[in-house]
Amino acid sequence: MSVIRERRERERAQRHRLIVTAARELAEAEGWEAVTTRRLAERVEYSQPVLYSHFSGKEAIVEAVALDGFDELTAHLRRARTADPGPRSSLRALCHAYLEFAAERPALYRAMFVMPTDVKFAHAETPTQLRSTFAEFVSCFRPDNALRELTAEVVWSALHGMAVLSESGRIPEEYQEARLGFLVDRFADAPGSDAA
Template identity: 30%
Template sequence: MGIVERKMRHKEEIRTGILEAAWHMVITDGWQSLSIRKIADAIEYSIPVIYNHFENKEAILLEFSKEGYQKLALTLNEAKKTVVSPTAQLEVMAVAYWDFAFENKEYYQLMFGLGIPACEMVNQVAEIKEMTSTLVSTIQEALVQTGNREADYFLKYHAYWSILHGLVSIQMIENSGKTDAFKKMILKDAINGFCKSLVL
């Protein structure tokens, strides 16, 4: 291995170490505990070394946020494959979304700490766009299936996501990030009603 390759590998190892140390802090003490100084202390490097890899703490948070959206997109797509009908897909995807939120609480709280991402952010971050596209395309397919081609799919998309995020957020606040079987039933009922609203 040449000098350049060794330097590149060493740089990648430091970057990985930074992210691993940061994630450990998050899991242990929450997002509010994260700081550049604490990360530097944890990996036993100076603060400037951290800044050589990440511009600031927000850049580290964005990295984790991207990971979260990527994981959520994969979860939704896997759920979507389990059924054929678009309206049924919306129902199983809603359950998968709920399960993801409570099985990956730290990711979810970072991803949606300020609510549903604005359109500008969706267009700028590929991982968010992929997840959003999965929801939008399924709603469009459902509108075609139900013959409701004149409906505003973008409006329906926001209504669908508002149900998901709203109920998840309420549950997280009420039960400190723990899931609840009855609230999950409420989610299923709400999404069932949403799917019926797609029919002309």
């Protein structure tokens, strides 16, 4: 590969990153409704055609932000899960970390789970970033648990419900610990799982 071509690819990757970062910052500051290609082009100081040379539209930008979010979520969950490796405590730590992530990064969480994208969940085309996040949930259960992936899906689904309902004010925040305790108690001791 020529030096000029390598430089162009580096510059393209930098522009791509700049657009994704600007979209996320704008969404965090003003909400996803404020993220338009016109506003992004102004913010990154490139023309809209340059922006479209990287992304087909807003949905593709949201998808790029979401995939970055899954990398961040995976790292956040892994730190929590491995800090206290006991079976029950690692599940509880992961659950807390998940809800913390959703509460502290609402615009990013919306990109990952609420906004329309082509990201496929539980599918042959599921991106590596999402598979890594799911693996953190699965890691909370023993390998000899025949239902560990199903259990991980149910736990993740329950946490997502808690995150969305809490963020919208539809369930009271003061009962969050009781909900988490109930969830951990039910699933940490599921048949074939590693009970403490």
